[in-house]
Amino acid sequence: MTAAAPSARPFANDVGDAFWLPFTAMRQFRANPMTFVAAEGMDYIAADGRRVLDAMAGLWCVNAGHAQPRIVAAIQEAAARLDFVSSFRMSHPAAFALAERLAQLAPEGLDHVFFTNSGSEAVDSALKIARAYHHARGEAGRTGLIGRAKGYHGMGFGGLSVGGIGRHKRDFGPLLPDVAHLRLPYDGSMAFSRGQPAHGAGYADELEALLQVVDPATVAAVIVEPVIGSGGVYPPPVGYLERLRAICSRHSILLVFDEVITGFGRLGRAFAAEALGVTPDIITCAKGMTNGAVPMGGVIVSRQVFDAFMAGPPEAIELFHGYTYSAHPLACAAGLATLDVYEEQGLFQRAAAMAPAWEEALHDLRGEPHVADIRSIGILGVVELTPRPGAAGARATACAQACHEAGVLVRASGDLIVLSPPLILAEEHVARIVGAIRTALRALD
Numbered sequence: 543m544t545a546a547a548p549s550a551r552p553f554a555n556d557v558g559d560a561f562w563l564p565f566t567a568m569r570q571f572r573a574n575p576m577t578f579v580a581a582e583g584m585d586y587i588a589a590d591g592r593r594v595l596d597a598m599a600g601l602w603c604v605n606a607g608h609a610q611p612r613i614v615a616a617i618q619e620a621a622a623r624l625d626f627v628s629s630f631r632m633s634h635p636a637a638f639a640l641a642e643r644l645a646q647l648a649p650e651g652l653d654h655v656f657f658t659n660s661g662s663e664a665v666d667s668a669l670k671i672a673r674a675y676h677h678a679r680g681e682a683g684r685t686g687l688i689g690r691a692k693g694y695h696g697m698g699f700g701g702l703s704v705g706g707i708g709r710h711k712r713d714f715g716p717l718l719p720d721v722a723h724l725r726l727p728y729d730g731s732m733a734f735s736r737g738q739p740a741h742g743a744g745y746a747d748e749l750e751a752l753l754q755v756v757d758p759a760t761v762a763a764v765i766v767e768p769v770i771g772s773g774g775v776y777p778p779p780v781g782y783l784e785r786l787r788a789i790c791s792r793h794s795i796l797l798v799f800d801e802v803i804t805g806f807g808r809l810g811r812a813f814a815a816e817a818l819g820v821t822p823d824i825i826t827c828a829k830g831m832t833n834g835a836v837p838m839g840g841v842i843v844s845r846q847v848f849d850a851f852m853a854g855p856p857e858a859i860e861l862f863h864g865y866t867y868s869a870h871p872l873a874c875a876a877g878l879a880t881l882d883v884y885e886e887q888g889l890f891q892r893a894a895a896m897a898p899a900w901e902e903a904l905h906d907l908r909g910e911p912h913v914a915d916i917r918s919i920g921i922l923g924v925v926e927l928t929p930r931p932g933a934a935g936a937r938a939t940a941c942a943q944a945c946h947e948a949g950v951l952v953r954a955s956g957d958l959i960v961l962s963p964p965l966i967l968a969e970e971h972v973a974r975i976v977g978a979i980r981t982a983l984r985a986l987d
């Protein structure tokens with residue numbers, strides 16, 4: 543099936559100058575802007591009608607593939623019926639329905655949902671909820687937060703503070719105090735592991751060691767991505783998350799899983815918590831929650847966390863926090879339709895079924911020129927390249943460019959080729975993605 547590309551002005555370099563793009567080398571982009579005018583299923587479509595296979599699901603978010611008719615129709619219908627209603631002291635039925643559905647999908651015991659508009663807001667909300675939870679229980683001294691090296695938790699000052707990518711912080715002055723970071727639970731001995739590295743659970747004991755130095759009674763929360771995503775796709779060693787869970791419980795510290803990428807089927811289950819068998823106190827999510835079609839994020843909290851807020855006088859606001867667009871009607875409509883699509887098309891199961899073929903195909907790139915490591919889990923993967931001497935990142939950029947010219951969109955990040963295709967992918971898509979990377983690598987110097 544070929545979708546007609548909507549008519550659009552020719553792009554070439556005619557994109558104007560006003561748009562300041564996020565995370566983009568503006569002057570380089572301007573010289574050769576990449577733009578798309580439509581999308582369908584596994585593909586983006588350029589102004590000249592050329593299709594490009596989207597091996598990133600947009601930006602780790604279009605899990606059900608682009609332009610799912612049911613999601614499109616739900617957004618259109620919602621926009622015409624109820625364009626906006628605040629969630630401050632009022633709401634609308636779809637918000638309650640979506641919260642119920644998310645609570646059903648979340649691990650047992652995580653049953654209340656606070657809505658945000660992005661992953662960054664979900665993370666900052668979760669950090670505030672964690673501190674306020676301890677405050678509500680009479681432990682206002684628990685303000686410390688612990689993140690992890692290579693963690694990515696969005697761009698708010700909270701998420702940036704607990705994040706573990708130094709370059710992201712460098713230009714922005716003092717961040718939150720009382721933040722510590724655990725090491726990346728990964729070393730060279732784990733290179734080319736398939737799925738979770740078999741050893742390395744002991745990295746979690748660093749948390750216990752840190753809590754000998756930092757008074758555990760001053761720590762509010764530990765936040766980790768169950769699988770580090772943007773920082774380079776690092777699945778956790780077998781047993782690592784279990785140990786973090788046990789240490790947090792021992793010290794009454796809340797464990798937050800940032801599932802903005804791993805949520806909604808990436809690991810073959812609704813959440814990585816379920817796929818990996820470890821239940822946190824709080825889950826943050828976004829992206830696949832609405833299939834990327836309308837911005838939305840959420841914080842799913844345990845009953846214990848929620849109940850701690852409900853102990854004061856009933857007329858008092860329990861949480862002085864929220865956003866104008868929390869539970870926006872269009873986002874809720876998109877979210878409900880997205881969950882329907884996941885369920886009706888069995889996409890979480892499909893991801894689980896495709897994962898072995900995905901892993902096999904990716905790891906078949908081992909031995910190709912410049913390949914230093916390959917990591918994968920679920921329908922996530924990364925091919926790490928050896929940097930070109932004196933030009934870090936150049937190889938991955940060149941590889942991504944060559945893939946794009948061959949009709950496959952992959953993401954270059956430093957010396958990584960990052961992959962996170964829609965969960966509707968079939969074996970032919972896997973073959974095209976891996977084939978494009980292989981050809982590109984063989985042509986690289």
Ligand SMILES: Cc1ncc(COP(=O)(O)O)c(C=O)c1O
Pocket residue numbers: 659660661662663665694695696697767771772800801802803828829
């Ligand atoms: C784990 C994680 N947390 C938070 C975020 C931030 O989400 P957003 O870009 O929607 O603010 C991201 C974005 O990639 C993410 O991967």
